[in-house]
Amino acid sequence: xxxxxxxxxxxxxxxxxxxxxxxxxxxxxxxxxxxxxxxxxxxxxxxxxxxxxxxxxx
Numbered sequence: 440x441x442x443x444x445x446x447x448x449x450x451x452x453x454x455x456x457x458x459x460x461x462x463x464x465x466x467x468x469x470x471x472x473x474x475x476x477x478x479x480x481x482x483x484x485x486x487x488x489x490x491x492x493x494x495x496x497x
């Protein structure tokens with residue numbers, strides 16, 4: 440888990456914050472509302488971080 444969090448911390452805020460909120464249990468629409476972003480942007484950023492984590496951890 441420490442390795443995963445190390446990679447997450449290296450992302451810029453615009454990617455790290457939505458992903459961190461998502462793994463903390465927030466729904467896409469809640470993240471979008473709190474960050475004043477479209478839901479599609481939130482989904483895209485979460486997907487991007489998940490893909491990068493998979494690449495870095497494999």
